[in-house]
Amino acid sequence: MNQARSNKVNTIQAVNMALDEAMALDPNVILLGEDIADEQEGGIVGVTKGLSAKHGKARVRSTPISEQAIVGAAIGAAMVGMRPVAEIMLMNFTTVAMDMIVNHAAKLRFMSGGQTQVPITIRTMTGAGFGTGGQHADYLEAWFAHTAGIKVVAPSSPAEAYGLMLSCIFDDDPCLFIENMPSYWNPGEAPVPGQRIPLGKARIVREGADVTLIAYSRILQDCAQVAERLAKEGIAVELVDLRTIAPLDEATLLQSVGKTRRAVVVHEAVRPFGVGAEIAAMLHERLFGRLKAPVQRVGAPHCPVPFSKPLEQAFLPQPSVIEAAIRQALA
Amino acid sequence: MTHRTEVDRRVLVDIYRRMALIQRSDERFRAVIKAGKIVAPYYSPRGQECIPAAVSVNLSDEDYVCTIYRGIHDMLAKGVPSKLLWAEIAGKATGTCKGKGGPMHITHPASGVMVTTGIVGSSMPIANGLALAAQIRGEKRVAVAYFGDGASNIGAFHESLNMAAVWKLPVVFVCQNNGYGEHTRYDIATSARRVSDRAAAYQMPGVTVDGNDPLAVYEAARAAIIRARDGDGPTLIEAMTFRFQGHVFGDADAYMAPGEKEAAMARDPVPRLRAWLVEGGVADSELAALEAAIEREIDEAVAFALDSPLPDVAELRRDVFAEELVA
Amino acid sequence: MATQVLLPKIGFSMNEAVLAEWMVADGASVTEGQALYAIESDKSTQEIESPASGTVKIIAQVGEVYPVGAVLAEIA
Numbered sequence: 001m002n003q004a005r006s007n008k009v010n011t012i013q014a015v016n017m018a019l020d021e022a023m024a025l026d027p028n029v030i031l032l033g034e035d036i037a038d039e040q041e042g043g044i045v046g047v048t049k050g051l052s053a054k055h056g057k058a059r060v061r062s063t064p065i066s067e068q069a070i071v072g073a074a075i076g077a078a079m080v081g082m083r084p085v086a087e088i089m090l091m092n093f094t095t096v097a098m099d100m101i102v103n104h105a106a107k108l109r110f111m112s113g114g115q116t117q118v119p120i121t122i123r124t125m126t127g128a129g130f131g132t133g134g135q136h137a138d139y140l141e142a143w144f145a146h147t148a149g150i151k152v153v154a155p156s157s158p159a160e161a162y163g164l165m166l167s168c169i170f171d172d173d174p175c176l177f178i179e180n181m182p183s184y185w186n187p188g189e190a191p192v193p194g195q196r197i198p199l200g201k202a203r204i205v206r207e208g209a210d211v212t213l214i215a216y217s218r219i220l221q222d223c224a225q226v227a228e229r230l231a232k233e234g235i236a237v238e239l240v241d242l243r244t245i246a247p248l249d250e251a252t253l254l255q256s257v258g259k260t261r262r263a264v265v266v267h268e269a270v271r272p273f274g275v276g277a278e279i280a281a282m283l284h285e286r287l288f289g290r291l292k293a294p295v296q297r298v299g300a301p302h303c304p305v306p307f308s309k310p311l312e313q314a315f316l317p318q319p320s321v322i323e324a325a326i327r328q329a330l331a
Numbered sequence: 332m333t334h335r336t337e338v339d340r341r342v343l344v345d346i347y348r349r350m351a352l353i354q355r356s357d358e359r360f361r362a363v364i365k366a367g368k369i370v371a372p373y374y375s376p377r378g379q380e381c382i383p384a385a386v387s388v389n390l391s392d393e394d395y396v397c398t399i400y401r402g403i404h405d406m407l408a409k410g411v412p413s414k415l416l417w418a419e420i421a422g423k424a425t426g427t428c429k430g431k432g433g434p435m436h437i438t439h440p441a442s443g444v445m446v447t448t449g450i451v452g453s454s455m456p457i458a459n460g461l462a463l464a465a466q467i468r469g470e471k472r473v474a475v476a477y478f479g480d481g482a483s484n485i486g487a488f489h490e491s492l493n494m495a496a497v498w499k500l501p502v503v504f505v506c507q508n509n510g511y512g513e514h515t516r517y518d519i520a521t522s523a524r525r526v527s528d529r530a531a532a533y534q535m536p537g538v539t540v541d542g543n544d545p546l547a548v549y550e551a552a553r554a555a556i557i558r559a560r561d562g563d564g565p566t567l568i569e570a571m572t573f574r575f576q577g578h579v580f581g582d583a584d585a586y587m588a589p590g591e592k593e594a595a596m597a598r599d600p601v602p603r604l605r606a607w608l609v610e611g612g613v614a615d616s617e618l619a620a621l622e623a624a625i626e627r628e629i630d631e632a633v634a635f636a637l638d639s640p641l642p643d644v645a646e647l648r649r650d651v652f653a654e655e656l657v658a
Numbered sequence: 659m660a661t662q663v664l665l666p667k668i669g670f671s672m673n674e675a676v677l678a679e680w681m682v683a684d685g686a687s688v689t690e691g692q693a694l695y696a697i698e699s700d701k702s703t704q705e706i707e708s709p710a711s712g713t714v715k716i717i718a719q720v721g722e723v724y725p726v727g728a729v730l731a732e733i734a
Contacts, residue, residue, distance in 0.1 A: 073494065076457040112428050113431050367666040367727065368664070
């Protein structure tokens with residue numbers, strides 16, 4: 001893929017660049033996953049295209065359909081110094097590997113008293129919008145954020161994906177990297193080559209004094225558009241991209257909401273028991289006396305992702321709902 | 332003993348030493364637990380000593396072992412120091428895992444014991460990963476995954492054997508078939524006549540041996556380990572055995588057939604090997620000296636464990652991530 | 659210094675047990691390893707050996723329920 005003449009890349013290209021660079025930098029970086037090698041077309045949307053040709057099939061392996069075995073292999077190799085990037089094709093399939101992810105990857109450093117570590121990155125994709133239904137579009141980040149010992153990262157743009165992926169690969173803890181499928185092909189600013197984005201730090205995308213809007217992954221782009229629109233009305237939204245869901249950058253959130261005194265958390269994942277619930281609770285606990293309104297949460301309704309188009313659209317939090325929540329916070 | 336192969340006497344004595352260490356450690360664990368001095372769920376390996384002892388003499392510290400909660404024999408046979416093992420089971424800061432793992436998660440990379448898991452079957456996917464790293468790096472290391480007959484029915488077994496065979500990973504799958512998956516007999520849980528029958532489904536050699544016969548286990552392990560080191564891929568070894576103390580120490584074992592346990596105990600492999608060694612010309616005094624050294628080792632380990640401090644509460648923030656969590 | 663006889667945890671889910679029987683009388687001389695008492699948990703009945711030699715002072719009563727770690731007797 002030739003990026004020389006373009007300053008735009010999409011997330012597929014951005015992640016590919018990060019993987020390529022990491023593999024060139026460190027021979028310990030290996031890739032495991034279903035269909036990821038070039039003979040199998042470099043992944044179902046081509047994220048790993050060209051990598052087995054360039055770095056060899058020993059380091060870029062198409063696996064059997066065996067999620068437990070894929071993650072287990074990554075864990076074992078990581079324990080002796082490799083930096084495996086395991087692809088779990090769709091986030092729903094992480095459930096098939098839950099024992100390896102939750103009982104092992106997340107816990108081995110602690111249970112071994114620090115003697116072993118598991119520097120794996122699990123790449124996975126998901127997202128409603130393609131009519132793939134309940135088992136191929138699920139948002140499970142809250143489960144993993146709730147699990148001590150695993151980092152959860154959700155990039156909001158191609159450049160973010162590049163920088164965060166590099167940081168995940170070279171982080172010494174297990175990282176779950178969540179790619180949004182429907183927005184894979186959306187172009188964005190190309191990243192600065194080699195520039196890693198630190199984990200555990202949120203980014204102030206837009207400054208504002210009236211209300212803090214907190215989001216991550218694809219929907220951050222919708223939030224940016226809503227903020228832009230409201231600016232014309234004189235509503236100054238401060239937009240925060242979490243970047244890393246766990247560990248949560250509480251300091252940045254507290255500083256922002258401490259200033260604006262109003263907050264709205266937005267995610268595509270279902271609203272009940274979601275990441276927004278944790279953030280709202282944390283903000284209420286720490287800023288109770290200072291808040292001018294309860295923290296609003298925007299999320300999908302509590303049901304599996306439906307198939308039929310109008311249902312799927314109704315499932316996804318729309319910009320109008322985000323705007324309504326902001327107005328509610330300002331009421 | 333069915334075999335009379337010419338195995339070096341030193342190897343046989345080494346196998347016996349490991350078995351005696353396991354047997355005597357197990358007896359002491361049960362005594363200390365019964366005395367209320369250590370409080371921990373205890374999964375006794377008594378009766379299964381021969382398997383890891385005869386496998387481990389073929390391994391070095393650079394080879395990897397992944398085992399499961401009934402794994403104290405596997406750990407001791409591989410060389411986990413008794414003191415650190417006891418301290419961990421006692422929940423002390425001086426244990427292998429600073430008291431944070433406990434008996435089901437003993438880890439000691441220096442001796443190659445990379446992971447002990449409390450989840451049936453989960454030793455295997457991780458053993459594959461250790462073997463994968465060795466393969467990619469061109470190392471001659473082997474990964475041994477220990478598990479029980481019950482684990483041969485769990486998904487991880489099938490996924491792991493398939494992947495290991497397809498990638499020709501240098502891993503040896505050692506099934507310690509003691510006839511029971513928790514309280515359930517083998518024949519009502521498993522569709523294979525023998526666990527080793529399943530190897531054919533995964534295009535790898537499979538062999539069933541008498542797990543109480545040190546020569547049989549030694550030979551099967553040696554062949555599998557050489558095969559793995561030569562880059563020819565994995566092997567499934569099924570070693571038939573019996574656990575004298577039931578599933579978890581304290582169980583009533585009412586699900587077993589009457590007399591079954593007693594019959595197995597009558598075939599105790601530890602005194603049997605000892606007698607055979609003496610019969611074969613090893614001096615009784617040599618073995619007695621070995622046993623005395625073992626008792627001293629255990630005495631020191633128990634004292635060390637009981638005298639060591641408990642871990643600090645601050646340990647809750649450590650080793651969750653590489654960086655300590657902020658208080 | 660007296661050795662405390664503590665109720666052990668034997669079994670995965672055991673939290674307490676009934677002191678089923680004392681094998682020796684209060685004040686009797688015991689040797690380490692001798693059968694001292696029996697406990698009944700919901701899983702099984704176990705005979706427990708004496709952890710030390712000396713004179714036993716019985717504290718726990720037959721038929722009563724005690725938690726793991728309770729001092730059942732002292733041996734001096």
